Structure formats: structure tokens, C-alpha cells
Amino acid sequence: MEQVKEQVHMEAKTNMGRAIVVTSGKGGVGKTTTTANIGTALALMGHSVCLVDTDIGLRNLDIVLGLDNRSIYNIVDVVTGQCKLHQALVRDKRFEEMYLLPAAQSKDKSSVTPEQVKAIIDTLKLEYDFVLIDCPAGIEQGFMNAIAGADEAVVVTTPEKAAVQDADRIIGMLERSERNIVPKLVINRVRSHMMASGDMLDIDEIMRILSIDLLGLIIDDEEVIAASHRGVPVTMNPDNRAGLGYRNIARRILGESVPLLDLNEQPQKGFFVKLKKMLGMK
Amino acid sequence: MIERKRYVTMKGHRGGLAVYVNERCSVDEFLDDLELTLADKSVENGRAVPITFFFGRRYVDEGVLTAVESIVARHDSFSFKGYDSECITKDEAKALYGERTFHYFGGTARSGHVLDVEGSIVIIGDINPGAVVHATGSIYCLGALRGTVHAGKGGNTEAVIAASVLQPKWIAVAGTVHEEPEDAPIPALDMGCAFLGEDGVEFSRLQTVPLARMDQFAIDSERG
Numbered sequence: 068m069e070q071v072k073e074q075v076h077m078e079a080k081t082n083m084g085r086a087i088v089v090t091s092g093k094g095g096v097g098k099t100t101t102t103a104n105i106g107t108a109l110a111l112m113g114h115s116v117c118l119v120d121t122d123i124g125l126r127n128l129d130i131v132l133g134l135d136n137r138s139i140y141n142i143v144d145v146v147t148g149q150c151k152l153h154q155a156l157v158r159d160k161r162f163e164e165m166y167l168l169p170a171a172q173s174k175d176k177s178s179v180t181p182e183q184v185k186a187i188i189d190t191l192k193l194e195y196d197f198v199l200i201d202c203p204a205g206i207e208q209g210f211m212n213a214i215a216g217a218d219e220a221v222v223v224t225t226p227e228k229a230a231v232q233d234a235d236r237i238i239g240m241l242e243r244s245e246r247n248i249v250p251k252l253v254i255n256r257v258r259s260h261m262m263a264s265g266d267m268l269d270i271d272e273i274m275r276i277l278s279i280d281l282l283g284l285i286i287d288d289e290e291v292i293a294a295s296h297r298g299v300p301v302t303m304n305p306d307n308r309a310g311l312g313y314r315n316i317a318r319r320i321l322g323e324s325v326p327l328l329d330l331n332e333q334p335q336k337g338f339f340v341k342l343k344k345m346l347g348m349k
Numbered sequence: 350m351i352e353r354k355r356y357v358t359m360k361g362h363r364g365g366l367a368v369y370v371n372e373r374c375s376v377d378e379f380l381d382d383l384e385l386t387l388a389d390k391s392v393e394n395g396r397a398v399p400i401t402f403f404f405g406r407r408y409v410d411e412g413v414l415t416a417v418e419s420i421v422a423r424h425d426s427f428s429f430k431g432y433d434s435e436c437i438t439k440d441e442a443k444a445l446y447g448e449r450t451f452h453y454f455g456g457t458a459r460s461g462h463v464l465d466v467e468g469s470i471v472i473i474g475d476i477n478p479g480a481v482v483h484a485t486g487s488i489y490c491l492g493a494l495r496g497t498v499h500a501g502k503g504g505n506t507e508a509v510i511a512a513s514v515l516q517p518k519w520i521a522v523a524g525t526v527h528e529e530p531e532d533a534p535i536p537a538l539d540m541g542c543a544f545l546g547e548d549g550v551e552f553s554r555l556q557t558v559p560l561a562r563m564d565q566f567a568i569d570s571e572r573g
Contacts, residue, residue: 235478235479236460239460276477
């Protein structure tokens with residue numbers, strides 16, 4: 068058994084890492100949160116991860132990870148030669164093997180070119196099992212920069228028509244891109260009661276429109292916001308259902324087959340919690 | 350008396366006359382002959398007999414046509430009804446070809462995708478919300494049609510739109526835009542078809558498309 072583990076480890080090191088871009092088209096659907104949590108979940112499972120923030124001018128990933136006070140250099144400094152790539156990487160305080168390459172806050176998207184980003188990603192792929200790229204909103208140069216070095220894509224959407232239509236656009240652009248990236252879908256902020264009442268697109272409808280593989284569902288949970296506020300990704304919390312969703316996504320990225328979360332479990336749980344409260348049991 | 354050479358032949362034709370014009374002679378030759386023939390056959394105070402001209406494999410341009418019409422106009426016994434020729438120019442042929450071409454698009458037309466074709470188009474996939482498909486002919490979608498579609502763009506009122514699931518965001522046929530009533534949005538039609546009726550765009554199940562519209566399917570499938 069020990070031997071097998073050793074072998075797997077060796078293989079992981081000799082193979083190139085996987086570069087995955089997290090994108091959505093629309094802003095505010097949870098790209099940065101998803102990047103931080105998938106990265107954290109992969110690190111929890113013992114993989115080496117480097118997170119790259121390409122949202123130059125509006126950098127957020129460092130805040131969500133709680134690393135905003137540690138970053139000194141950024142991606143623009145690397146491109147302009149102000150520092151070496153390894154100098155700009157910020158090590159996560161919780162994991163030995165998780166690093167962040169921050170974006171610049173003072174510059175804009177045109178400060179780097181897709182070729183420069185690709186060169187950085189290609190270098191990082193040699194050292195890390197996973198390189199997760201946080202993409203800015205929009206379909207302009209920021210998007211082109213973000214997908215330049217990516218081998219795979221995670222498209223994040225919410226169960227809203229606007230977000231789904233923008234995700235559709237992004238999927239079309241990824242499919243027709245030179246890199247021929249096959250995107251996978253994460254549906255964020257799922258509210259099962261609103262889906263059931265027809266006030267939101269339900270999962271089946273979204274899948275019918277986008278017709279790509281579903282990587283996972285994330286339940287809408289206030290704890291996600293609180294976790295970002297504290298700078299500790301929610302997936303660090305073993306009891307949270309949103310956090311579990313991200314860990315499941317990480318396992319699916321690793322090739323495991325994990326069943327989807329049962330959406331109906333949440334309201335039931337909520338009901339019993341309420342009942343217990345009413346009875347004074349909690 | 351020397352028999353003059355004939356370049357036009359006159360025959361009875363659907364309540365009027367047909368004039369067959371020699372394909373190989375010069376324009377002046379047949380115009381002269383036409384003049385003489387008409388003068389020959391003129392009858393006093395008869396009613397004007399309509400003539401249809403058949404030019405065979407002679408290309409007839411505007412100038413020739415005007416000359417022919419003016420000759421007929423000089424003779425009270427005849428009137429110009431129309432003409433037929435087996436020849437068209439390359440431009441006309443191209444336009445005709447474009448209109449009759451069938452385009453195929455494999456895959457899903459996603460948001461932001463614009464397909465604008467001369468002729469008819471078959472989409473082997475879905476047309477998603479935000480995607481735009483314009484065709485001068487008909488639009489056939491093998492998947493779900495949820496986007497923006499305009500068939501018969503340019504004025505072909507015979508064009509049809511058919512889809513496995515017809516639930517367009519915006520739909521028009523030959524410039525007539527379908528306006529969805531506020532209170533009654535169109536439900537998704539399985540095996541749906543849209544075409545231009547008397548009161549604008551009409552929707553129907555494929556199976557209940559009026560017979561007259563079936564002709565368009567037949568024509569399109571012959572082309573395909």
C-alpha cells in the first residue's frame with residue numbers, strides 16, 4: 068500500500084499540473100469564492116495548488132483567502148521584471164503547499180498580455196499539481212488573459228437568467244477558442260425552495276440550456292459570506308453544506324465520482340432545527 | 350416573289366398567341382421580322398390579342414425587351430403579355446442559388462453567436478437565449494429554439510421556422526415581428542412551427558401545419 072502511494076506521488080510530480088480557469092462572464096456570481104474554495108479543498112486533500120488572480124485592478128482573491136496583508140509583489144511586477152515569479156508567490160498560512168499569485172490593484176487589464184500570462188501559467192504547472200486561475204468578469208482582454216494558459220475551465224453561474232445567458236456566451240467562446248477548452252459547470256447560490264416554487268431557474272432548466280457537464284452545486288449559505296469576511300474559505304468548515312459542495316467539486320476534479328448533494332435535505336434540516344428550537348431542545 | 354426568311358413563329362397559346370423567336374439570328378433580324386409578321390396578321394377593329402414571347406436560349410436584356418414591347422404597341426390588334434427565356438445572368442443565378450442553398454450548423458448556437466445566411470439553415474443542436482439566427486429562407490432547429498430568429502429575411506413570406514422545442518425569445522418571418530401579448534406568453538411548443546399567417550406570425554404543431562404551408566417544407570426538402 069505504501070509503495071502504491073509512493074508511486075502515485077512520483078507520478079504526480081513527473082506529470083505536468085493542470086491549469087483550470089474559473090470564469091463566468093457575469094460579475095458577482097462567485098468566481099473568486101469558487102477559486103478560493105476549490106483551491107483550498109484541493110490543498111486539504113494534499114495537493115499542491117497555486118492560485119492566480121488575473122483580475123488586475125480589482126483584485127479580491129487575496130482578501131477572500133485572508134492573505135491581503137501578506138502580498139508584496141504581484142503578477143504585473145513579474146511580467147515587468149520587477150521581481151522573480153517565486154518572490155511574488157504568497158504562501159497560504161494554513162497549508163504548506165498552497166500559494167497565491169496576487170493581481171495588481173493599481174494597474175488595469177492591459178498591463179499584461181495573454182502570452183505573458185500563459186508563460187507564467189506554464190512555469191507554475193511544472194511545480195504545482197493544480198494552477199487555478201481566477202478570471203475577471205467580462206469577455207474582454209481580462210478574459211483573454213485568464214484563459215490563455217488554461218487547459219480546463221470551470222464556468223460558474225447562479226440560477227438566474229442573466230447569469231445563465233452570460234455563462235452560455237462564455238461557454239461558446241471557450242469552445243471556439245484556439246485552446247479548445249471543454250468547460251464544466253458549477254451552479255452557485257442554489258436556493259431549493261425558490262427553484263421548487265418556480266421563482267428561479269431549476270437545475271434541469273439550466274442544464275438543458277447550457278448542456279455541459281455539471282461539476283457541482285453550491286447551496287446558498289450566509290456562512291459563505293461570513294467566511295469571506297473572515298478570510299477563511301468556507302470549505303475549511305467541515306460541517307457547512309456549501310463547504311461540502313466545494314470539497315465534492317474538488318473530488319470530482321480529481322476524477323472521483325461523487326453523487327450530487329440532495330437539495331431537499333436542507334429545508335428538512337431547517338424545519339427540524341426550527342422544531343427543536345420551538346420545543347426548546349436547542 | 351422571294352420568300353422572306355422567317356425568324357419568328359406564331360402559334361395559338363392559352364387564349365392568346367405565342368411567338369417563338371429564333372435563337373440564333375441577330376436582334377435586328379427578328380425585330381424586322383416581328384414587325385412584318387404583326388403587320389401581316391393585323392385585323393381591323395378586332396380586340397387586342399395578348400402575345401407571350403418565347404426566346405428559348407436567347408438572353409433577353411432590357412433593351413431588346415423594350416424594342417419588342419414598342420413594336421407590339423404599334424399594332425392595335427396585339428398586346429404584350431409576357432415573355433420567357435431559358436437564360437439568366439450569372440448574378441441572377443447566384444441570387445437564386447443563394448436563396449435555395451441549405452446551410453448546416455452543427456452544435457449549439459450559444460448566447461452571442463450570430464448566424465446570418467442566404468437560404469435556409471438547419472441547426473443540429475439548440476439555439477440558446479441570446480443567440481441570433483437570420484435566414485432569407487427557412488430555419489429548422491433539431492434541438493430547442495430559445496433564441497432570436499428571423500426567417501424569410503428579405504421578404505420571403507413563405508419561409509417557416511420549425512423546432513423540436515419552439516420557445517423563441519424573439520421571432521419574425523419576412524419582417525413581421527411576432528409581438529407576444531403581455532398576459533399570455535406563448536408556451537413552449539413541442540415540435541413547433543411558426544409561419545406567416547393573415548394576422549402576423551402564427552404558431553402551430555408541426556402535425557397541424559396548414560396544407561398550403563406544407564408546400565414550403567416540400568420545396569425545401571427537395572432542395573436539401
